[in-house]
Amino acid sequence: MKALVYHGDHHIALEEKPKPQILKPTDAIVRVLKTTICGTDLGIYKGKNPEVADGRILGHEGVGIVEEVGESVTQFQKGDKVLISCVTSCGSCDYCKKQLYAHCRDGGWILGYMIDGVQAEYVRTPHADNSLYRIPQTIDDEVAVLLSDVLPTGHEIGVQYGNVRPGDAIAIVGAGPVGMSVLLTAQFYSPSIIIMIDMDENRLELARELGATHTINSSTENAVEAVFKIVSEGVDVAIEAVGIPATWDICQQIVKPGAHIANVGVHGVKVDFEIQKLWIKNLTITTGLVNTNTTPMLMKVASSNKLPLKKMITHRFALNEIEQAYQVFLNGAKEKAMKIILSNQA
Numbered sequence: 001m002k003a004l005v006y007h008g009d010h011h012i013a014l015e016e017k018p019k020p021q022i023l024k025p026t027d028a029i030v031r032v033l034k035t036t037i038c039g040t041d042l043g044i045y046k047g048k049n050p051e052v053a054d055g056r057i058l059g060h061e062g063v064g065i066v067e068e069v070g071e072s073v074t075q076f077q078k079g080d081k082v083l084i085s086c087v088t089s090c091g092s093c094d095y096c097k098k099q100l101y102a103h104c105r106d107g108g109w110i111l112g113y114m115i116d117g118v119q120a121e122y123v124r125t126p127h128a129d130n131s132l133y134r135i136p137q138t139i140d141d142e143v144a145v146l147l148s149d150v151l152p153t154g155h156e157i158g159v160q161y162g163n164v165r166p167g168d169a170i171a172i173v174g175a176g177p178v179g180m181s182v183l184l185t186a187q188f189y190s191p192s193i194i195i196m197i198d199m200d201e202n203r204l205e206l207a208r209e210l211g212a213t214h215t216i217n218s219s220t221e222n223a224v225e226a227v228f229k230i231v232s233e234g235v236d237v238a239i240e241a242v243g244i245p246a247t248w249d250i251c252q253q254i255v256k257p258g259a260h261i262a263n264v265g266v267h268g269v270k271v272d273f274e275i276q277k278l279w280i281k282n283l284t285i286t287t288g289l290v291n292t293n294t295t296p297m298l299m300k301v302a303s304s305n306k307l308p309l310k311k312m313i314t315h316r317f318a319l320n321e322i323e324q325a326y327q328v329f330l331n332g333a334k335e336k337a338m339k340i341i342l343s344n345q346a
Ligand SMILES: [Zn+2]
Pocket: 038, 039, 040, 060, 061, 086, 149, 150
């Protein structure tokens, strides 16, 4: 089968690999229909995760058709259309019992990281009963791909951990796919002011279309000053959705007393934490990896077509054009790329 394989810092290639086999009775083999490239995949490509083995198939988001199941799999059978969650969970370890599926003792984020992933014609999914979700007929396959990672990540780690409440003023720093997912799912809780901060005018325009009440272009104006012009005391919730020191700095400067800072971004280097200014502010600061415990709820919302999710999809390629798709996503601003869908036509 064809698969996108990682070979160390800045080396990836579409290659012929053996089709995956059932290794444990709880596994399923899924024929991939649609997959995508995540910012995290770009991080691996750029050498941010040297722990990823040479020869690893990348990708952790996608939908497909169950091809084969191990003998202990009871919830799925050959032919079922399924969402492949970015997080694998056994459902029975101590972390799974606390719904911290991201930290499952035999799972968590492993697809396209510690085990072969979804940017391939077929993928082996461990703990299939807990890690796959049946897809209702009413959900478009492309929209379903957003449920693997970006929507639950934005909702759980941005909106829920940030404790967004009705009437709040919130700021989202970073208008990428996860920032946009924060923007969409924050609106479940009716904040009164939603400020989106980014350096890319196209992304800010899309943010306004998707519900941002204010946008700030941090390449042309001082983002912190601009936030205080909108909300004189600062925001109730600041959500960091980039993962670099500069965006963390904005978050810690724009919050009012009692606020939440929810960090969603994947950081590669340390940040300055201005505890000497923040100790007095009664802040709650949260971090985390998506647990996917709200995936079933988000599936229902997506199937009702209440969210303009399709607007997040900007590019489409065949799976065998994935190297080109990586180049487009790497030049996201220039290419006006948000979410790229790859279709397996094999
Ligand atoms: Zn992802």
